Amino acid sequence: MPTMKRAALVLVALTFTTLSGCAALQSALKSAFKKPTLTFKTARLSSASLSDATVDLVYEVNNPNGFGLELASVDYAFFVEGKQVVAGKPRKGLDLKANGRSELVFPANVKFADIAPVVETFLNKDQAAYKAQGSVGVQTPIGVLSFPLQKEGTFDVPKIPQVSFQQPRITSINLTSATVEFPLAITNRNSFPLPIAGITGALKVAGADVGTLSTGNLGMLDGSGTKQVSLPLTIHFARAASAAMALRSGGNAKLSLDGRLTSDTQSVPLNLNQLVNIVK
Numbered sequence: 202m203p204t205m206k207r208a209a210l211v212l213v214a215l216t217f218t219t220l221s222g223c224a225a226l227q228s229a230l231k232s233a234f235k236k237p238t239l240t241f242k243t244a245r246l247s248s249a250s251l252s253d254a255t256v257d258l259v260y261e262v263n264n265p266n267g268f269g270l271e272l273a274s275v276d277y278a279f280f281v282e283g284k285q286v287v288a289g290k291p292r293k294g295l296d297l298k299a300n301g302r303s304e305l306v307f308p309a310n311v312k313f314a315d316i317a318p319v320v321e322t323f324l325n326k327d328q329a330a331y332k333a334q335g336s337v338g339v340q341t342p343i344g345v346l347s348f349p350l351q352k353e354g355t356f357d358v359p360k361i362p363q364v365s366f367q368q369p370r371i372t373s374i375n376l377t378s379a380t381v382e383f384p385l386a387i388t389n390r391n392s393f394p395l396p397i398a399g400i401t402g403a404l405k406v407a408g409a410d411v412g413t414l415s416t417g418n419l420g421m422l423d424g425s426g427t428k429q430v431s432l433p434l435t436i437h438f439a440r441a442a443s444a445a446m447a448l449r450s451g452g453n454a455k456l457s458l459d460g461r462l463t464s465d466t467q468s469v470p471l472n473l474n475q476l477v478n479i480v481k
Contacts, residue, residue, distance in 0.1 A: 233266075234266060234341060234342050234343055235265040235266050236341075236346065237262055237263055237264045237265065237266070237270065237297070237339060237341075237346070238262070238263045239260055239261070239262050239263075239305075239337065239348040239350075240260065240261050240263070241258070241259075241260055241261075241352050242259040242260060242261045242304070243258075243259050244256060244257070244258050244259070244331070244352075244354055244356055245257050245259065245356075246356060246357065246359075246393055247308065249359045249391070249393055249395060250359065250395060250396050250464045250465035250466075250467065251313075251320070251324060251359055251361065251395070251462075251463075251464035251465065251467040251469060252312065252313060252314070252320070252464065252465040252466045252467030253310060253311055253312045253313060253465070253467075254310075254311050254313075254356075254359060255308055255309070255310050255311070256279075256281075256308070256309045256311055256331065256356050257306050257307065257308050257309075258279070258306075258307045258309070258333050258352065259304055259305070259306050259307075260304070260305040260307070260337075260350070261302050261303070261304055261305070262297050262302065262303045262304075262305060262339070263301075263302050264297050264298065264299060264300070264301065264302075264303065265300065266299060266300070267299050267300055268299050269296055269297060269298055269299045270296075270297040270339050270340060270341055271294050271295060271296055271297060271339070271340050272291055272292070272293055272294060272295040272297065272305070272337060272338070272339060272340075273293065273338040273339060273340040273345045274293060274336075274337065274338035274345070274347075275290040275291060275293065275335070275336075275337050275338075276335045276336050276337075277290045277307055277333070277334075277335035277337075277350060278333070278334055278335055279307070279309040279331065279332075279333050280331060280332045280333075280334075281309075281311050281316055281329055281330070281331050282316050282317075282329055282330055283330075284315065284316055286309050286310065286311050286312070286315065286316075287309065287310050288307060288308070288309040288310075289307065289308045289309070289310075290307055291305045291306065291307070291337075297339065305337065307333065307350075309331075311329075313467070314467075316329070320467055320469070321361075321469050321470070323358065324358060324359065324360070324361055324469065326358045327357070327358060328355040328356065328357055328358060329355060329356060329358050330353070330354075330355050331353065331354060331355065331356060332352070332353045333350055333351070333352045333353075334350060334351055334352075335349075335350040336348060336349050336350055337350060357391070357392075359391055359393075359395060359464075360390040360391050361390075361462065361469055362387050362388055362389050362390060362395065362397065362422065362462065362464075363387075363388040363390055364385060364386070364387050364388075364400065364462065364471060364473060365385070365386050365388075365473070365475065366383065366384070366385060366386075366456050366458075366473060366475045366477050367384035367385070367386055367429070367477075368384065368477060368478055368479075368480060369381050369382060369383050369384070369456070369477060369479045369480070370382045370384075370479075370480050370481070371448060371451075371479065371480070371481045372433070374448065374449070374481070376438075377437065377438055377439065378435055378436060378437045378438060379435070379436050379438070379445075379448045380433055380434070380435045380436075381406075381433070381434055381436060381448065381479070382431045382432070382433050383404070383414060383431070383432045383433075383434060383456075384429060384430070384431045384432075385400065385414075385416065385429065385430050385431075385432065386427055386428075386429050387400070387419065387422060387427065387428050387429075387430070388426075388427040389422040389423060389424060389425060389426050389427070390425075391424060391425070392424045392425055393424045394421045394422060394423055394424050395421070395422045395424075395464060396420070396421050396422070396464055396465055397418075397419040397420065397421075397422050397428075397462070397463070397464055398418050398419075398463040398464060398465065399415065399416050399417055399418055399419060399462075399463050400414075400415070400416045400419070400460060400461070400462050400463075400471060401413065401414065401415040401416070401460050401461060402414055402415075402458040402459050402460015402461065402471060402473075403458070403459050403460065404434065404456065404457070404458055405444075405455075405456070405457040405458075405459075406436065406441065406443075406444035406447060406448070406454055406455075406456060407443040407444050407446070407447040407454045407455055408443050408455070408457075409440075409441035409442065409443045409444040410440075410441065411434065411436045411440075411441045411444050412434050412435075412436065414432045414434060414458065414460070415432070416430050416432065436448065447479065448479065451479055451480070451481060452478065452479065453476055453477065453478055453479075454476070454477060454479050455474065455475070455476050455477075456473070456474070456475050456476075456477055457472075457473065457474050458471065458472070458473040459471075459472055460472075
């Protein structure tokens with residue numbers, strides 16, 4: 202048999218053997234492969250202020266196979282109160298571990314001004330409705346498996362902190378003025394931290410305008426926590442006769458603060474009216 206002919210026959214035989222081996226291997230993988238499952242795990246706020254919040258929808262992939270898989274495709278949309286918002290998604294090629302569970306996190310940034318024409322109205326809601334839809338594809342030995350993403354639910358809307366006056370204290374007083382420390386207690390009514398950029402407002406004591414209180418940036422307010430800040434103010438009696446009388450006599454006086462509370466870029470009205478006991 203000529204050499205060229207023998208070589209061709211050997212090549213054909215090797216190719217057939219290789220293809221048969223690959224087909225057998227692929228068949229074995231298919232028969233041994235166990236289909237993974239995708240389940241919804243939780244919806245959570247990963248960050249929030251009075252202007253926006255990031256809502257994470259967390260899914261879990263359970264891969265019962267002894268080899269890892271990877272994410273092949275993601276198609277995802279997120280809606281709040283019927284309006285689509287900007288949503289992120291896990292990257293393609295994400296490794297899904299063998300014999301275990303892997304989390305897929307879908308973050309969505311919800312800007313409240315895009316949801317409601319008046320943000321304060323939205324913030325007075327207890328919860329907001331969301332809907333997620335789409336699909337993810339997982340690369341497997343038997344091809345790409347597609348899993349639907351379909352979930353509706355609610356998340357907690359950030360609540361405006363509660364602000365109240367504590368007992369004011371006169372630190373100095375003379376015939377023309379008094380310096381008073383006005384303590385404020387700011388309580389976070391949310392279980393998650395909330396940034397407070399500041400509180401500012403016009404103060405009245407016994408009905409008289411006495412000046413402006415401003416806290417400056419208060420930083421992050423712990424979840425369900427209370428922060429206290431004491432604000433000094435010098436009150437000139439010539440401009441506030443009724444306040445002068447209340448401060449000189451001591452005892453109860455009505456305090457009114459007409460101002461704003463700011464969290465991140467969102468400012469909301471703050472109106473306090475309290476009867477307090479002023480001490481020297």
